[in-house]
Amino acid sequence: DAGITQSPRHKVTETGTPVTLRCHQTENHRYMYWYRQDPGHGLRLIHYSYGVKDTDKGEVSDGYSVSRSKTEDFLLTLESATSSQTSVYFCAISDDRGLFYNEQFFGPGTRLTVL
Amino acid sequence: KQEVTQIPAALSVPEGENLVLNCSFTDSAIYNLQWFRQDPGKGLTSLLLIQSSQREQTSGRLNASLDKSSGRSTLYIAASQPGDSATYLCAVFIIQGAQKLVFGQGTRLTINP
Numbered sequence: 235d236a237g238i239t240q241s242p243r244h245k246v247t248e249t250g251t252p253v254t255l256r257c258h259q260t261e262n263h264r265y266m267y268w269y270r271q272d273p274g275h276g277l278r279l280i281h282y283s284y285g286v287k288d289t290d291k292g293e294v295s296d297g298y299s300v301s302r303s304k305t306e307d308f309l310l311t312l313e314s315a316t317s318s319q320t321s322v323y324f325c326a327i328s329d330d331r332g333l334f335y336n337e338q339f340f341g342p343g344t345r346l347t348v349l
Numbered sequence: 350k351q352e353v354t355q356i357p358a359a360l361s362v363p364e365g366e367n368l369v370l371n372c373s374f375t376d377s378a379i380y381n382l383q384w385f386r387q388d389p390g391k392g393l394t395s396l397l398l399i400q401s402s403q404r405e406q407t408s409g410r411l412n413a414s415l416d417k418s419s420g421r422s423t424l425y426i427a428a429s430q431p432g433d434s435a436t437y438l439c440a441v442f443i444i445q446g447a448q449k450l451v452f453g454q455g456t457r458l459t460i461n462p
Contacts, residue, residue: 279449292447333380334400340393
């Protein structure tokens with residue numbers, strides 16, 4: 235298994251509070267991604283990173299920010315959590331062998347509940 | 350906009366059968382297609398990756414095919430086992446604004462002993 239950990243694995247928080255999820259990898263891969271998985275919507279990209287301090291938005295980025303200060307860590311922050319952000323969040327990584335070879339490996343997920 | 354569809358949404362078969370899972374996508378401008386399995390409450394496990402120039406990939410009892418021109422992929426599972434029970438997801442890798450995987454909704458597979 236690819237060396238990807240996510241923390242926390244479960245979190246319950248209240249509307250309006252800030253929340254930060256962490257993804258940590260030991261593979262030294264260049265690309266890191268945050269997806270959310272929701273019934274009826276499947277998995278959708280929130281943000282991704284193509285290097286230290288290089289990030290870009292995905293299709294559902296509103297209400298989320300990210301930071302990557304080290305190759306191994308990619309943080310996802312909900313500045314002011316809302317109930318619509320209740321979801322399971324997955325981090326993924328891929329190396330830099332080229333777009334056709336981009337194989338993504340996923341972490342175990344974080345289940346976030348916003349009350 | 351790329352859309353990925355998986356049919357059927359659920360499938361139940363007896364142990365030992367060979368089976369095929371289907372995936373279709375609307376835009377042939379993909380870099381690759383990846384099949385995953387997801388067990389309940391768990392993350393995604395990558396099964397196979399097929400580059401857009403390839404026709405198929407094999408890993409053990411799994412064989413995935415890709416017909417990019419028709420927008421279709423199939424995952425063939427030979428001699429199914431109860432341990433194969435899981436949700437199977439296909440995803441295409443594209444650049445549409447961001448570089449990303451676009452996922453289907455998955456097929457929930459149950460193998461009955």
